[in-house]
Amino acid sequence: MTLRLTATLLEQCFNSRDDSDLEIFLKDASVPCHQHLLQARCPALDTTALNLPENPSVVDELLRWVYTGKMALPLEAVGGDRIAQLAEMWGLRDLHAMRQRLLRSWRREPARGCVEEDLLRAYDQERLGKTWFLCEKVQEEDPHVYAGFLPLLIKASSFFGAMFSSRWADSSVNGSDVAVIKVGWDVSTMRRLIRFLHGGPSFIRDIQDLDQAIHCADFFGMPVLLAHCNTWIVEHLDRDTAPRLWSYVESQPRLRMNWLEDSIFQEDMLITADSECFDFHLQEFLMMVDGIRDGESWVPLYDLTPSLMYRLVASGSLDVSTALLKSVVANFVQQKVPPAEQKAMLQRMMPPEVLFNRELRDQVLGGCRLGVRGLM
DSSP: OOOOOOHHHHHHHHOOTOOOEEEEEESSSSEEEEEHHHHHHHOOOOOTBBBBOOHHHHHHHHHHHHSSSSOOOOTTTTOOHHHHHHHHHTTTTTTHHHHHHHHHHHSOOOOOHHHHHHHHHHTTTSSSSSEEEEOOOTTTSEEEOOOOOOHHHHHHHHHOOOOOHOOOOOOSSSSOOOEEEEEEEEEEHHHHHHHHHOOSSSOSSSSSGHHHHHHHHHHHHHHHHHHHHHHHHTOOOOOTTTTHEEEEEEHHHGGGGGGGGSSSSSSGOOOOHHHHHHHHHHHHHHTTTTHHHOOOSSOOOGGGGGHHHHHHHHHOOOOOOOHHHHHHHHHHHHHHSSSHHHHHHHHHSSSSSOOOOOHHHHHHHTOOOOOGGGGO
């Protein structure tokens, strides 16, 4: 599962438009929106002539699609045909995908909208505002980074929220209305971060970037980066990397704490790297010990910490024979634990101190069926 962070942030922008800079005037009401995003998604729209003889619910549902690529189905009370007509008049880029969603075809998955693609295109063309960050200069590289769609940055980051609510911009360029804001970050990191938020490539290019992502998340108050770390780790689990990645997750409290409770993400959207790593090791453990059976002195499984190995054997969910698992655990303790502590650690990881594996767990619990985490 890939978490669509940019679309999630834009949904927050749709749900809270108190910082809107454009009003669509209707017969008996007006609907707020963000001009730059509307123009990025609907290039044919004339934002100087937005007086429409239209029902507010029609306009609001069209804006929901413009911001999020989602529809609040069913739309019988609103009028899907009228929404599609208005979208066509505005020149909505992904009109075809929206029509599919309105039709709710059950024969195939409706085409996904192009919210992120449109936003990134507008960002690269510098059509989302006139604010720039002035970063620390590195050699001859241009220290300016385009800020892009400010409401998106405000929703993503408490740091940017404070910045743009307190008018930190301290200079202008040639007397124009271009705002330039100094930030104490190197230009390459800042450019990669801001473009990522606008739908660009992953901020994390390899495992070496995880520390930087967590540091940025802390500095900028940006839970989306922590969500990105969790997702990246899960997407890069394999038999060689999983032990090292799980040990990294254990070493980083920010990846395991309940930051999600105050975040913008719904619970069913989230990927928790710790639980996914746990499940991966249960499923792949037997294949990961092949090298041990072949007499190799070191296998990737030894990149686990003793506490993580303990969690696996304590769960009683490893589908590995008792004799083989005892040998694996004994070798692991010998490799990972100081000699003076090996005897105590080995005893702690062996039955009857732990359920150990499915074979012994079934003997202890009989026919009881318990979830893995119910045993932890």
